[in-house]
Amino acid sequence: MQKFAVLGHPISHSLSPRMHLASFASLGFDGSYDAFDVAPELLGEKFKELIQQGYRGLNITIPHKKAIMPFLSRLDESAEKYGAVNTVVIEGDGTTIGYNTDVYGFLTDLKCKDVTVKGAKILMLGYGGAGAALACGLKNAGCGELKIANRTVREEGMLPLSSNECIAYSREVDLIVNVTPVGLKEGDEPVLPIEAFRQGQVFYDCAPTSHETSSIKCAKIAGARAFDGKGFLIHQGAKAFELWTGLCADTAAMYAAIK
Numbered sequence: 001m002q003k004f005a006v007l008g009h010p011i012s013h014s015l016s017p018r019m020h021l022a023s024f025a026s027l028g029f030d031g032s033y034d035a036f037d038v039a040p041e042l043l044g045e046k047f048k049e050l051i052q053q054g055y056r057g058l059n060i061t062i063p064h065k066k067a068i069m070p071f072l073s074r075l076d077e078s079a080e081k082y083g084a085v086n087t088v089v090i091e092g093d094g095t096t097i098g099y100n101t102d103v104y105g106f107l108t109d110l111k112c113k114d115v116t117v118k119g120a121k122i123l124m125l126g127y128g129g130a131g132a133a134l135a136c137g138l139k140n141a142g143c144g145e146l147k148i149a150n151r152t153v154r155e156e157g158m159l160p161l162s163s164n165e166c167i168a169y170s171r172e173v174d175l176i177v178n179v180t181p182v183g184l185k186e187g188d189e190p191v192l193p194i195e196a197f198r199q200g201q202v203f204y205d206c207a208p209t210s211h212e213t214s215s216i217k218c219a220k221i222a223g224a225r226a227f228d229g230k231g232f233l234i235h236q237g238a239k240a241f242e243l244w245t246g247l248c249a250d251t252a253a254m255y256a257a258i259k
Contacts, residue, residue: 003054004244005034007046007068008061012037013184015208015230015258018057019237020258022038038129040067047071051094057244058088059237062181065102072098082133087240099243102130103137105236106206112235113227115202118142121173124159125149125191130206134179147173150208151180161191170196176219178205179184190214199223208233210258230258 005015012035020033021056038046048071050058060068065084069075072088078100079085085098109118122143124135127150138146147165149159159166161180170176182191184207190216197203203219208229219226228238237248 002029002031002056003034004031004057004059005036005050005055006059007036007038007043007064009038009040009063011035011061013209015154015210015233016061016237018257019234019254020241020249022253023238023250025240026253027247029245029247038064040064041160043067044071049092051096056090057240058090059240060086060088062128062130065133069098072096074098076100078103078197082136083134083178084129085174086130086236087243089243099240100133101236101239101243102133102232104239105232105234106134107137108235109227109229110204112231115175115204115227117175119144120175121145122175122177123147123149123166123170123173125176125178127158128179131179134177134206138177140194145173158175163166167192167196171198171201175202175203175204177225178207178215181207183207183215184209186211188214190218194218194222197224199220201225203227205229206232208258230255233258 018031019034024031042159058059068085073095076099079098082100082103086102088097089097120143124205127148149161178191182188199221201224203224203226205213205216206229216226234254241249
C-alpha cells in the first residue's frame with residue numbers, strides 16, 4: 001500500500017482525505033490518505049517522521065506552504081516560479097521534491113466555470129503562501145489589473161482588507177478572489193459585506209468547504225456569480241496524484257465525494 005497525507009494547522013476542515021480515498025477506490029488503487037494537524041514549530045520533525053514511515057507523497061496546506069520549502073531536497077520549476085509548495089513527492093531513496101499544483105488547479109477551475117482572466121480587473125483578498133502564488137498565476141494568465149487587500153498591509157499599493165477603500169474598489173472589479181482563511185469555519189463572518197459586491201461580477205472563494213460560506217451568500221444576494229473552492233481542490237489534487245503515481249485521478253469520484 002502506498003501512503004499519502006495532507007499537513008496543515010488546523011486540518012479538521014480538510015476534504016482532501018475524502019476526495020483522494022474516493023478516487024483511490026474508484027481506480028482500484030491500493031493507497032491510504034491521512035490528515036495530520038501539525039503545529040508550525042513541529043513541521044520539520046513531522047516531515048522527517050513521515051519520510052521514515054514510508055509516505056510517498058504529501059499535500060501541504062495553510063500555514064505551511066512556504067515553511068515546508070527549506071526541508072525539501074529540491075524544488076520543481078512550478079514551486080520556484082510561484083514561491084510556494086502544496087505538493088511533495090517523496091522518492092524511494094528519501095529525496096523530496098516540492099511542486100505547486102495550486103495555480104494549475106485554480107486557473108483550470110476558473111476556465112471550467114467560464115470565468116475570463118485575460119484582461120480582467122481583479123481584486124484578491126489575502127496574500128499568504130497561496131495568495132502570492134495565485135496572484136503570480138493571474139498575472140501570467142494576462143489579467144488586466146490586479147490589486148491585493150490584506151489585513152496586514154505588506155507591500156506598497158496593497159489595500160487594508162477592512163477599509164472603505166477596499167469595499168469601494170471591490171465594486172469596480174470583474175473578479176474578486178478570497179484567499180484568506182475566512183470562511184473555513186462554519187459561522188465565520190463574510191470577508192466583505194453585501195455592499196462590496198455587485199451584479200455581473202464573479203466572486204471566487206478559495207475555501208473548499210462542505211458548507212456555503214457567508215461570503216458566497218453575500219455575493220449571491222448582491223447578484224454576483226459566486227463559486228467555492230471545491231473545483232480548485234479537485235484539480236490541484238488530481239495533479240498531485242499524477243505527480244505521485246503517474247496515473248490519472250478519477251475527478252468525477254472526487255467531486256461526488258465532497259459535493
